[in-house]
Amino acid sequence: xxxxxxxxxxxxFKNLSSLGKKLWLIIIIKLVVIFVVLKVFxxxxxxxxxxxxxxxxxxxxxxxxxxxQKNKKEE
Amino acid sequence: MxxxxxxxxxxxxxAMTAIFHFFFVPFTLGMSFMVAYFETIYVKTGKxxxxxxxxxxxxxxxxxxxxxxxxxxxxEFEFGxxxxxxxxxxxxxFGAPLAIEGIVAFFMEATFAAIxxxxxxxxxxxxxxxxxxxxxxxxxxxALWILIANGFMQHPTSAFxxxxxxTARLELTDFMNLIMQPVAQVKFLHVVTASYTMAAVFVLGVxxxxxxxxxxxxxxxxxxxVAAASGLIASIAVAVIGDDHAYEVTNTQPTKIASMEGLxxxxxxxxxxxxxxxxxxxxxxxxxxxxxxGFSIEIPIPGLLSLLGKRDPSAFVPGIKDLIYGNDKYGIWxxxxxxxxxxxxxxxxxxxxxxxxxxxxxxxxxAEEDFxxxxxxxxxxxxxxxxxxGYGYFAELPNNGIEHAFPPxxxxxxxxxxxxxxxxWFILLFVLAYLGVTKGTFxxxxxxxxxxxxxxxxxxxxxxxxxMSAEIGRQPWTVFGVLPTFxxxxxxxxxxxxxxxxxxxxxxxxxxxxxxxxxxxxxxxGPKGAH
Numbered sequence: 001x002x003x004x005x006x007x008x009x010x011x012x013f014k015n016l017s018s019l020g021k022k023l024w025l026i027i028i029i030k031l032v033v034i035f036v037v038l039k040v041f042x043x044x045x046x047x048x049x050x051x052x053x054x055x056x057x058x059x060x061x062x063x064x065x066x067x068x069q070k071n072k073k074e075e
Numbered sequence: 076m077x078x079x080x081x082x083x084x085x086x087x088x089x090a091m092t093a094i095f096h097f098f099f100v101p102f103t104l105g106m107s108f109m110v111a112y113f114e115t116i117y118v119k120t121g122k123x124x125x126x127x128x129x130x131x132x133x134x135x136x137x138x139x140x141x142x143x144x145x146x147x148x149x150x151e152f153e154f155g156x157x158x159x160x161x162x163x164x165x166x167x168x169f170g171a172p173l174a175i176e177g178i179v180a181f182f183m184e185a186t187f188a189a190i191x192x193x194x195x196x197x198x199x200x201x202x203x204x205x206x207x208x209x210x211x212x213x214x215x216x217x218a219l220w221i222l223i224a225n226g227f228m229q230h231p232t233s234a235f236x237x238x239x240x241x242t243a244r245l246e247l248t249d250f251m252n253l254i255m256q257p258v259a260q261v262k263f264l265h266v267v268t269a270s271y272t273m274a275a276v277f278v279l280g281v282x283x284x285x286x287x288x289x290x291x292x293x294x295x296x297x298x299x300x301v302a303a304a305s306g307l308i309a310s311i312a313v314a315v316i317g318d319d320h321a322y323e324v325t326n327t328q329p330t331k332i333a334s335m336e337g338l339x340x341x342x343x344x345x346x347x348x349x350x351x352x353x354x355x356x357x358x359x360x361x362x363x364x365x366x367x368x369g370f371s372i373e374i375p376i377p378g379l380l381s382l383l384g385k386r387d388p389s390a391f392v393p394g395i396k397d398l399i400y401g402n403d404k405y406g407i408w409x410x411x412x413x414x415x416x417x418x419x420x421x422x423x424x425x426x427x428x429x430x431x432x433x434x435x436x437x438x439x440x441x442a443e444e445d446f447x448x449x450x451x452x453x454x455x456x457x458x459x460x461x462x463x464x465g466y467g468y469f470a471e472l473p474n475n476g477i478e479h480a481f482p483p484x485x486x487x488x489x490x491x492x493x494x495x496x497x498x499x500w501f502i503l504l505f506v507l508a509y510l511g512v513t514k515g516t517f518x519x520x521x522x523x524x525x526x527x528x529x530x531x532x533x534x535x536x537x538x539x540x541x542x543m544s545a546e547i548g549r550q551p552w553t554v555f556g557v558l559p560t561f562x563x564x565x566x567x568x569x570x571x572x573x574x575x576x577x578x579x580x581x582x583x584x585x586x587x588x589x590x591x592x593x594x595x596x597x598x599x600x601g602p603k604g605a606h
Contacts, residue, residue: 012193019134019593020192023141026589033582034148038575059163060243063562064425066418066471 082564084572085157088579090546092149094539095583099143099590101538104218104267105274105309106136107211110191111204112301118204128298130195131602132278133207135594137192142590149579157572161553161563168236168245169224172253176220183213218270219263226259228554229545230327231462238461238557240427240443245557258327261320262545268312269541272501273534275306279508280531281598283524294602296518303512307505313498318383324548325384328555330398330481331548335491336380337369337484338394341402345392346375347383353488358478361396369484399480408451410466414475416450417467420460465557482550490543497537504530 016024110133117125151173154162162169190198190206198206227235235252236245247253282299285291325332332338337353338345339361351373356364378388385392393407401409423446430438451458469476504526511517517524549555553563 008193008197009189011197012189015193019138019597022593023138026586027141027144030145030582030586034145038149038152038578055163056242059160060424060428062160062566063164063243064421064428066421066468 079561081567081569081572082561084569084576085153085564086560088157088572088576089150089153091576092146092153092579092583093546094542095579095587096143096146096150097538097542098535098587099139099146100218101266101270101273101534102139102277103136103143103214104270105272106132106139106277107207107214108271109274109278109302109305110136111207111211112305113298114204114207116301118200124293124297127602128294131294131597132298133191134597135277138590138593138597140188142586142593146583146586156567157565158553158563159565161558163244164558164563165227165245165554168227168247168253171247171250172220172224172227176217180213180217180220184210184217187213215267218266222263222266223254223256223259225545226256226262227253228552229262229549230256230258230323231554231557232256232456233459233462234456238446238459238464240424240446240461241431243424245554258323261316261323264316265313265320265541266538268309268316269534269538271309272306272313273538275302275309275505276501276527276530276534278302279306279504279527280529283527284598285601286518287521287524287528291601291603292518296512299508299517300512303505303508303517306501307509310498310501310505314502317495317498321383322386325380325392328548329393330395331487332380332384333393333395333398334482334484334487335544335548337488338380338392339364339369339396340366341391341393341397341405342366343381343391344378344389345380345384345394346377347379348373348375348488350374350492351488353484355485358399358474362400364396395481395484399477410469410477410480411475413463413466414469416460416463417465418470419467420446420464421467423460424464462556465552465554465559465562468559468562469551476551479551482548487544487547490540490547494537494540494544497533497540500530500533501537 013024110129113125113129113132117129187206187210190203191210194203194206231245233248235247235249235256237248238244239246278298279302282295282302285295286299321332324335333341336345336347337351339356348370351370353369354360354371356369380392381390382388384390391405393402393405397405397407399410401407401412423442427439427442427446430436430442446461447459449457450460450463469479472479507523508517508527511520511523551559551561553560
C-alpha cells in the first residue's frame with residue numbers, strides 16, 4: 001500500500017508538464033523564503049529564551065499599566 | 076504611552092498581507108467547486124470534450140492554488156511578532172480554530188489535490204471525481220475555521236469564553252457555541268458564495284473572450300452555460316446571505332453599521348443612503364447634531380436600514396451619537412460609562428495579582444468576583460465586567476478616547492456601498508447571461524460578452540471592499556470590547572516592521588505578476604494547451 005502511494009507521487013512528479021515544474025519551483029522558493037529567511041532572521045522564536053512565568057508577568061504588567069490623563073496631569 | 080507609528084505600520088502590514096493573501100483564496104474556493112461541476116458532467120456523460128473542459132479550468136485553478144499556497148502563514152508570524160499582547164490574551168481561544176484549519180482542512184486539501192492533479196491516468200473516474208469534490212470541500216472548510224476565528228474577534232461573548240484573571244488569557248468554555256456563533260456562520264456563507272460568484276464571473280468572462288475572438292466556440296459555449304447557471308444561483312445567494320450578515324452586524328456591532336451607513340443620530344424608520352458623500356465631522360459636530368446631517372449629498376431610501384437591520388421598517392436604529400453619548404430611552408450606555416467599567420476591571424486584574432504576590436487569598440477572591448460580576452443584561456445575555464475590560468484602556472487618551480470610539484465613516488461607507496453595488500451588478504450580469512444562454516441569444520450578443528470580459532477583475536475588487544468593511548468596521552478593536560487595537564500591538568522597534576513590510580510587498584508583487592503571467596499564457600493558449 002505504502003509502495004503504491006510512493007509510486008503514485010513519484011510518477012506524478014516525473015510526468016510534470018513544464019508549467020507544473022515552474023509552479024513547484026515557485027512553491028519551493030516560497031517555502032524557503034518563508035521558513036528559512038523570514039522565520040530565522042526576521043521572526044525568531046523567543047519563547048525558549050523567556051520562561052512562561054516571565055512572559056505572564058510581562059503581559060499582566062502591560063495589561064494593568066494604564067497611564068490615564070488624570071495620572072499624567074498629576075505627574 | 077501608545078506608539079502610534081508602530082501601531083499604524085503593524086496594521087498596514089497586516090492589511091497588506093491579508094489583502095494579497097485574499098486575492099488567491101476566494102478564487103481557490105470558487106474554482107475548486109467549478110472544476111468539480113465540470114468533472115461531474117464529464118463522468119455522467121463520458122464525453123471527452125467535458126474532460127478537456129475540466130482539465131483546462133483545473134489548470135487555471137492549479138496555478139492559483141500553487142501561487143497562493145502558504146501565503147497565509149505570514150499572518151501567523153505577524154501574530155507573534157507584531158501582535159504579541161493580542162496573541163497572549165486570545166491565543167488559547169483564537170489558536171484552536173486555526174490549528175484545526177491547519178491540521179484537518181489543509182491536509183485534506185493537500186491529499187486530494189495530489190489525486191486531482193496526478194491521478195487522471197492512475198485512479199478510476201469515480202475516485203478522481205470524489206477527490207475533486209473533497210478538494211473543494213477541504214478548501215472551503217479552511218475558510219470555515221478562519222471565519223470562526225474572525226467571528227470571535229467581531230463578537231466575543233461569554234457563551235463560549237471566559238477571561239481567566241490568573242493568566243490574563245481568554246479560555247474556551249464551549250467549543251460548539253464557538254463554531255455555531257451566528258456572526259461566524261453568516262460570514263462564512265457570505266464569503267464562500269462570493270467566492271463561487273467570483274469563479275463564475277471568471278469562467279463566463281474567459282469563455283466570452285473566446286466567443287468574441289471566434290475561437291474554441293464549442294468549449295466556450297459549454298463553459299459559459301455552466302458559469303451562467305452557477306453564477307446566477309451564487310450571486311443571488313450572496314445578496315440573501317449578505318442581508319442576514321447585515322442583520323447580525325446591526326444587532327451585534329451597532330457602531331459598525333452606524334458608521335457604514337453614516338447614521339449620526341439614531342432614528343426610527345432609519346434610511347439607507349443608496350448614493351451619498353458623507354461629511355467629515357468632528358466629535359464636537361457629532362455632539363451638536365440633532366438629526367440627520369451626516370451627508371453633503373444623499374439619496375436616502377427611508378426605513379430600509381430599520382427593515383434590513385431590525386426586520387421592522389419603523390424600528391429604532393442607534394446612530395454614532397447615541398452610541399458614544401448614550402441614550403437612556405433605548406438603554407444604550409455612554410462611552411464614558413463603558414470606560415469606567417473597563418477601568419474597574421483593569422483595577423480588579425491589578426488587585427488580584429498584587430494580592431497573589433502578598434499571599435492574600437481573600438483579596439484575590441474579592442477581586443476575581445468583582446472582575447466577573449454581571450454588570451448588564453443585553454437582550455437576555457448577561458455581560459460580565461471582564462468583557463468590558465478593553466474600554467478601560469481608552470482612559471489613556473484625551474477625553475477617554477471618545478473620538479476613537481467608532482470606525483472612520485467615509486472609508487467604511489464607500490467600501491461597503493461599492494461592494495453592494497458590485498454585488499447587484501453580478502446579479503444583473505448573470506440574469507442576462509442565463510436568459511441569453513437558455514434562449515441562445517448570448518452567443519451573438521457582443522455587448523453582453525464584452526461586459527462579461529470587463530467584469531473579470533470586479534469580484535476581486537468587491538471582495539477586497541467587503542474585507543475592508545468588515546475589518547475597518549471592527550476598529551478600534553482587535554477583539555470587540557475586550558482588547559483595543561492599540562493595546563494589542565508589540566512594543567518592538569519600528570524598523571523591524573518597516574523592513575518586513577517592504578519584503579512582503581516585494582514578495583507578493585512578484586507572486587502576483589507570476590500568477591497573472593501564467594494565467595494569461597494558459598488562457599491565450601486555450602483549452603488545447605491544457606495537460
